[in-house]
Amino acid sequence: MENVLEVKNLKISFQTFFGEVEAVRGITFSVGKKETLAIVGESGCGKSVTANGIMQLLPMPPAFFKGGEIFFNGENLLKKSEKQMQGIRGNKISMVFQDPMTSLNPTMKIGYQIVEGLMKHNKMSREEARNKSIEMLELVAVPQPEKRINQYPHEFSGGMRQRVMIALAMVCNPQLLIADEPTTALDVTVQAQILELMKGLKEKLGMSIIIITHDLGIVADVSDRVAVMYAGQIVEVGLTDEIFSSTKHPYTRKLLASVPRLDMNKNETLHSIDGTPPDLYVPPKGCSFYDRCTEAMKICKDNMPGFYEHSSTHQSRCWLNHPMAQKANSQEGRKGQ
Amino acid sequence: MTEPLISARNIKKYFDVKGGKLKAVDGISFDIYPQETFGLVGESGCGKSTAGRTIVRLYEPTEGELIFNGQNIYNLTPKEMQEVRRNFQMIFQDPYASLNPRMTVEDIVAEPLDIHQTYKNRAERSDRVIELLRLVGLNDEHAMRFPHEFSGGQRQRVGIARSLALNPKFIVCDEPISALDVSIQAQVVNLLKELQDELGLTYMFIAHDLSMVRYISDRVGVMYLGHMMELAESDELYSNPLHPYTKALLSAIPIPDPEIQKNRKRIMLEGDVPSPIDPKEGCRFVDRCHYAIGRCRQETPVFEEKSANHFAACHII
Numbered sequence: 001m002e003n004v005l006e007v008k009n010l011k012i013s014f015q016t017f018f019g020e021v022e023a024v025r026g027i028t029f030s031v032g033k034k035e036t037l038a039i040v041g042e043s044g045c046g047k048s049v050t051a052n053g054i055m056q057l058l059p060m061p062p063a064f065f066k067g068g069e070i071f072f073n074g075e076n077l078l079k080k081s082e083k084q085m086q087g088i089r090g091n092k093i094s095m096v097f098q099d100p101m102t103s104l105n106p107t108m109k110i111g112y113q114i115v116e117g118l119m120k121h122n123k124m125s126r127e128e129a130r131n132k133s134i135e136m137l138e139l140v141a142v143p144q145p146e147k148r149i150n151q152y153p154h155e156f157s158g159g160m161r162q163r164v165m166i167a168l169a170m171v172c173n174p175q176l177l178i179a180d181e182p183t184t185a186l187d188v189t190v191q192a193q194i195l196e197l198m199k200g201l202k203e204k205l206g207m208s209i210i211i212i213t214h215d216l217g218i219v220a221d222v223s224d225r226v227a228v229m230y231a232g233q234i235v236e237v238g239l240t241d242e243i244f245s246s247t248k249h250p251y252t253r254k255l256l257a258s259v260p261r262l263d264m265n266k267n268e269t270l271h272s273i274d275g276t277p278p279d280l281y282v283p284p285k286g287c288s289f290y291d292r293c294t295e296a297m298k299i300c301k302d303n304m305p306g307f308y309e310h311s312s313t314h315q316s317r318c319w320l321n322h323p324m325a326q327k328a329n330s331q332e333g334r335k336g337q
Numbered sequence: 338m339t340e341p342l343i344s345a346r347n348i349k350k351y352f353d354v355k356g357g358k359l360k361a362v363d364g365i366s367f368d369i370y371p372q373e374t375f376g377l378v379g380e381s382g383c384g385k386s387t388a389g390r391t392i393v394r395l396y397e398p399t400e401g402e403l404i405f406n407g408q409n410i411y412n413l414t415p416k417e418m419q420e421v422r423r424n425f426q427m428i429f430q431d432p433y434a435s436l437n438p439r440m441t442v443e444d445i446v447a448e449p450l451d452i453h454q455t456y457k458n459r460a461e462r463s464d465r466v467i468e469l470l471r472l473v474g475l476n477d478e479h480a481m482r483f484p485h486e487f488s489g490g491q492r493q494r495v496g497i498a499r500s501l502a503l504n505p506k507f508i509v510c511d512e513p514i515s516a517l518d519v520s521i522q523a524q525v526v527n528l529l530k531e532l533q534d535e536l537g538l539t540y541m542f543i544a545h546d547l548s549m550v551r552y553i554s555d556r557v558g559v560m561y562l563g564h565m566m567e568l569a570e571s572d573e574l575y576s577n578p579l580h581p582y583t584k585a586l587l588s589a590i591p592i593p594d595p596e597i598q599k600n601r602k603r604i605m606l607e608g609d610v611p612s613p614i615d616p617k618e619g620c621r622f623v624d625r626c627h628y629a630i631g632r633c634r635q636e637t638p639v640f641e642e643k644s645a646n647h648f649a650a651c652h653i654i
Binding site: 042043187188189190192193195196214215216217218219221240241244254255256258259260261262264266269270271272274276 | 380381488490518519520521522523524526527545547548549551552571572575585586587588589590591592593594595596597598603605606610
């Protein structure tokens with residue numbers, strides 16, 4: 001499959017008063033044509049920084065790219081000037097943010113906010129752009145688009161605002177849509193509407209999607225492939241089925257066990273993950289999950305595990321996959337024993 | 338069955354807003370039995386938090402009765418109320434906003450003790466604080482720290498310690514975990530369950546995460562726009578929902594399993610929750626309901642027992 005986006009060993013840090021925070025510590029992934037990649041992780045694991053990094057929307061300073069490359073259609077985005085990036089942002093790659101209330105301008109009519117992108121990128125006249133915007137609002141199922149286009153964001157409900165955000169992101173027909181927690185601020189019934197809408201649009205317009213979320217239910221619903229992030233690294237990546245049914249990394253396993261499921265027996269205990277993620281001012285030398293892992297071994301403390309291939313699409317970063325590890329498991333060498 | 342600990346009868350809470358009356362809670366009734374967890378679910382704006390706050394009388398009710406120990410606590414004077422209030426506590430949603438940043442954890446946890454004068458000297462006070470901190474899984478040295486030194490999950494533990502200070506019988510948990518990360522949520526939920534077994538607590542658990550509510554609750558009530566739509570034992574409610582709204586709500590929850598997710602049929606609801614300001618007569622769900630008939634627009638359906646211990650408010654069931 002041809003890849004739209006390839007991220008290679010990307011490192012992003014923030015320079016702060018207390019020192020350097022290594023928010024993203026060398027991640028590599030790709031997104032194929034018409035593919036939906038989900039990036040899952042807890043808050044602070046670097047998933048939003050990755051997304052904003054691809055769009056180059058991070059405030060610099062304090063943020064800076066410490067290393068790595070981002071290829072979009074074979075071109076390295078990190079080599080582009082700000083002017084060139086403006087031609088890509090919103091046009092070839094666009095983004096839907098988490099909070100539709102704060103990401104729309106409250107002092108501008110929503111029509112103008114959609115038209116703006118079209119006039120800039122596609123050199124359309126105001127009239128053409130307006131017609132296209134109405135068409136777009138119709139596509140995302142906003143009722144009475146001719147009337148709604150002249151209203152302000154506060155006149156829309158949360159779900160409708162998120163639809164407007166999606167219309168805004170889709171209007172220039174981007175090849176890649178990055179959705180950063182697009183439904184977190186919404187109710188479940190509205191969330192279901194928005195997810196259906198995104199799936200439908202992907203089919204219709206044939207774009208690729210990166211969806212960032214912490215909700216494993218959403219991942220199971222919309223994604224083709226999943227990357228699990230923890231403390232600035234990708235710890236496991238694979239097809240959605242592989243991640244859910246043949247989980248290889250202890251963190252992914254624990255994450256799956258810590259959410260209650262509607263079909264689960266009530267007497268089962270919920271497995272919690274003790275402790276909190278590591279401090280990225282001083283990132284751990286070894287495996288970043290070491291402190292919270294119940295299967296940790298001696299080697300995990302000081303040595304960073306590499307990626308192990310389980311299939312051509314499924315990899316995980318854990319010492320347990322090392323051929324020697326099974327021996328270690330059966331004998332001594334476990335933490336705390 | 339045993340006597341209920343709390344009986345809510347036709348509780349209403351209206352707020353005066355520009356353009357009319359906002360009917361946040363519009364006549365809900367239910368019983369909560371000792372040592373059970375009563376879950377209350379619904380979408381944002383359905384009145385579930387208002388219901389929780391009205392029940393502990395943080396809001397003065399517009400109408401209704403709340404029977405506790407044989408007396409209607411809405412008729413008590415402020416002085417009598419303070420005595421009764423020892424039995425009711427609350428855990429709030431946002432562990433960042435609900436702890437005073439200028440107080441140490443010791444003072445936060447001891448505040449209920451100060452108000453009710455339950456100790457003779459300072460040593461007794463700090464002993465009790467340390468006992469409470471250990472109970473919720475924090476350490477002794479945490480007592481002298483300030484809230485900003487803690488993570489979200491730890492802050493929520495401080496909030497829980499404070500709510501336990503006066504040995505309450507009943508705790509309203511208003512979205513206690515929705516501000517926390519998935520892996521931390523499980524820690525807090527397990528803690529709440531352990532405390533319930535240990536101290537014989539009764540919970541009212543308000544949340545919008547339906548899978549979590551099912552997991553923790555014995556009985557669940559579903560609210561929509563100020564009305565109770567359905568109420569049943571949690572297994573019964575989730576396996577055999579009667580009300581069209583409950584059905585749609587359950588089908589909208591994403592299940593973390595790609596196999597099941599692919600083969601599920603979703604009931605899509607059109608539109609959003611309507612405004613609660615001066616709502617029209619009739620069923621509140623009528624504009625989004627696939628089964629609505631003429632009668633649904635004219636008269637409000639009665640909340641009644643449709644099968645044993647399974648209540649719902651709908652004309653077509």
